[in-house]
Amino acid sequence: MDREGDNVLLNKYLNLEKVENNLYRSTYQQLNTVGKTVFGGQLMGLGLMAAGDTVESEYHLHSLHCYFLKGGLDQPILYQVEATREGSSYCSRSVKAIQNGLTLFTMQCSFKKPESDSFEHQFKMPDVPKPDELKDRCQFYKEWIDKTHPSDERLHNILREAETETYEARPAYPQRFRRENGDKPRECMWIRAKHPLGDDPHLHKTVATYYSDMTMADTATYPKPYIPGSNPFFMTTLDHSVWFHRPCRPDDWLLYESECPFTANGCGFIVGRIWSPDGKLVMSVAQETVIRTAKAKL
Template sequence: MSTSPSDITRYLHDLLQVEAVEDNFFRGMATPKGRGRSFGGQVIGQALMSAIKTVGDDRPVHSLHAYFMRPGDATKPVLYRVERDRDGRSFATRRVVAVQSGKPILNLAASFHVKEEGLFQQSTMPDVPAPEELENEVQLGERFAEQLPEAYLAWLKSPRPIELRPVGLRPPFTREAQGPMQHIWMRIRGDLGDTVAMHRAALSYVSDFGLLGTSVLPWGKAFIDPDMQFASLDHAVWFHDDFRMDEWQLYSMDSPWTGGARGFNRGQIYSRDGRLVASTAQEGLVREVTPKG
């Protein structure tokens, strides 16, 4: 993949597109140069785009709820079957099943709502440093290179469509125990265009970054740790307002509970001007294991 912002953004744009193969059936591409398990945010984003293609543009998606059933294979495309459950005057609902090798890997339900005026209130955006004052993960990797595995450093340096700038150090850049809360500025590199659906699919994609790790911050654990097993079990997103994912958004996350090899996490996403544009929730597997070898 080219490292120019336009090419990196095109990569994500193409990755989230789905091809109609039959009425209510869509195909999502495999991860280019992918290997191992599919990234959960990619499957959610493609499933959402499949549902969006069956709903009019006057009804943007306002919520989605997904369950991961099996690990996806990043080297293979995914087939998405959409059920058109309801088309009402104000709301439309869709169900999507993602299938690989004849078996479902994800179920997703999404609801769409025409825009309406109404009562309004929201939580206040946390007071944190601006993204320009912070290092991104590539810069952090360079600063802490001596204590990080080579494979992780190579992954950080590989071209990626998303830029993350954590507010404060988190694992694996630090192993200090900390409270189950974190804030990360995030954006898509380059211009993602003006389509509302694409920006909402892109937010669904990036909303899987960092969320599950919040539940193990008190133990200083990270996804790269050989003595831990992580896997998303379910994922939900509520869209509150319009936004652009190629502009900075603040992802504020907390975990009210971890136990029984599971962690529950919540997130709020704020635009640069302080609007609460989306909320998320996720439960995932956070299991201690014996390292292989």
């Protein structure tokens, strides 16, 4: 599944080798900065690449539900696909990510054929500034560091990581993004892949899923003011679900709206909606995250 072009996202993070029928392997793992385990968005993205390869082209990805069971290491990972349903309108696939004989991740994917339906309804997209009216998050980090936290090594590390990401991000609520005084656990951020992705609809949904895990957990921490130089939380994703309502293009701007209605007992629950620039709801997302204070026993 090699692709031409200087595109780290496709040529490394979402590059998958077919070993045999229903079995695939990834050799390049994208590690989280904290914990040095495989990024959950990559596991989901590669799982979707594997599942999509086993489905006829008239079926389109409809939803996915997954659990993260164990942190992956910087070693090859196998993706095993099982056909769990073949129907006239819907089909489904189960995916396991396996490393050293242990299951890291499980996912159930639903695919469906397009249907025409005269009844439509959706919420209204949040009224926020357009991307060309906003600063990139890297610019925010630079200004934040220069003005108030020049010696904050953690912020410097966050900035360096943001500069190497495969997507652009422009927060709609700058003050909330900095969390200087604590704020509501809600975020709206425009995101866009840095490189063109071609015209494959399944790849578009795969990349959108990959990005959907980028910022969700952070939303749960917004009520707590940022403390320079400290990382008061341990966080890792427990489960993640996505529903696809309409086609989307993550190489064009998408507005990612997320909020955390509940955090307690070592967990945070976050819900998200993803909108196209013309105000169409293209995806809904839900995630539960482990969120513990630094003093809690792991």
